[in-house]
Amino acid sequence: MSLSSLLWAFWYILPAYFANASPVLVGGGRPIDGGRYWKDGRRVFGDGKTWRGLIGGVAIGTAVGALQYFITPEFYGSLGKALLLAFLLSFGALFGDLVGSFFKRRIDLPRGSPAIGLDQLGFLISALAFAYPVKTLDSGQIIFLLVVSPFVHWGANYFAYKMGWKSVPW
Amino acid sequence: MSLSSLLWAFWYILPAYFANASPVLVGGGRPIDGGRYWKDGRRVFGDGKTWRGLIGGVAIGTAVGALQYFITPEFYGSLGKALLLAFLLSFGALFGDLVGSFFKRRIDLPRGSPAIGLDQLGFLISALAFAYPVKTLDSGQIIFLLVVSPFVHWGANYFAYKMGWKSVPW
Numbered sequence: 196m197s198l199s200s201l202l203w204a205f206w207y208i209l210p211a212y213f214a215n216a217s218p219v220l221v222g223g224g225r226p227i228d229g230g231r232y233w234k235d236g237r238r239v240f241g242d243g244k245t246w247r248g249l250i251g252g253v254a255i256g257t258a259v260g261a262l263q264y265f266i267t268p269e270f271y272g273s274l275g276k277a278l279l280l281a282f283l284l285s286f287g288a289l290f291g292d293l294v295g296s297f298f299k300r301r302i303d304l305p306r307g308s309p310a311i312g313l314d315q316l317g318f319l320i321s322a323l324a325f326a327y328p329v330k331t332l333d334s335g336q337i338i339f340l341l342v343v344s345p346f347v348h349w350g351a352n353y354f355a356y357k358m359g360w361k362s363v364p365w
Numbered sequence: 366m367s368l369s370s371l372l373w374a375f376w377y378i379l380p381a382y383f384a385n386a387s388p389v390l391v392g393g394g395r396p397i398d399g400g401r402y403w404k405d406g407r408r409v410f411g412d413g414k415t416w417r418g419l420i421g422g423v424a425i426g427t428a429v430g431a432l433q434y435f436i437t438p439e440f441y442g443s444l445g446k447a448l449l450l451a452f453l454l455s456f457g458a459l460f461g462d463l464v465g466s467f468f469k470r471r472i473d474l475p476r477g478s479p480a481i482g483l484d485q486l487g488f489l490i491s492a493l494a495f496a497y498p499v500k501t502l503d504s505g506q507i508i509f510l511l512v513v514s515p516f517v518h519w520g521a522n523y524f525a526y527k528m529g530w531k532s533v534p535w
């Protein structure tokens with residue numbers, strides 16, 4: 196495992212990180228569950244998961260992929276492949292986040308409360324799974340991302356909290 | 366991704382699953398933190414993490430690896446490599462679990478309360494990282510294990526709860 200292979204792993208996953216972080220900035224609006232309740236009497240996803248956050252996050256992540264293609268075209272091969280990869284990483288990240296919210300509501304964690312592990316890893320695993328058919332990393336790079344992403348995630352959230360973008364530091 | 370490659374992924378990770386599950390059966394005894402408190406006034410790991418659970422779990426996981434070698438020697442190459450791999454997978458799994466307990470105590474989750482995600486993925490990621498230098502999987506197999514392990518984990522814990530081995534179903 197060379198240093199450059201670890202940097203390429205971050206470069207690969209960047210759209211997923213942007214998509215996962217962007218609802219903090221572009222979120223709000225109509226909730227995806229339309230205010231509906233699950234059969235346990237609790238919200239399906241909650242007010243924290245909105246269409247604007249989902250669509251905005253996928254758009255931002257995919258735009259990041261377009262920028263990445265123009266910086267390192269040889270890493271992607273073609274603009275079409277770069278855009279498809281970034282779309283799948285972004286959609287995968289937000290889909291994983293949504294599934295996480297579903298499980299958090301089911302065990303009755305209130306919106307915004309931490310699910311230590313799920314919040315830091317669910318979006319990443321989902322992004323890796325969605326993007327796998329188009330382009331993947333080697334196993335060492337994946338293990339590296341899994342080990343360091345929780346710390347990146349906590350650092351980024353603490354920064355967003357200090358900047359006043361989030362009301363809680365996780 | 367063929368079916369057999371997914372079955373090999375389970376076969377590879379089996380010592381980690383056994384090590385992670387075994388403290389339920391062989392646990393108890395003297396806690397690893399010796400009853401000591403962290404500077405936040407809470408226990409370092411708590412009474413749930415004991416020397417007997419750690420050593421018993423590593424022993425059971427490594428014994429599983431020895432059995433695996435005699436069933437599929439060609440997968441490991443040599444008994445020494447199979448034992449080393451099983452030891453690293455088992456120790457890695459329990460080390461990840463211990464780190465998870467440390468973080469759970471820091472955010473003041475009581476012993477046994479669920480950290481959705483961390484409990485299902487922390488031991489797995491740690492096992493994969495420790496075992497990586499000896500033998501690893503391909504990226505598709507790793508992503509597969511990450512996606513399905515939470516469900517295996519929940520199923521196994523629910524079974525242990527129904528059998529009366531655990532007091533809570535998670």
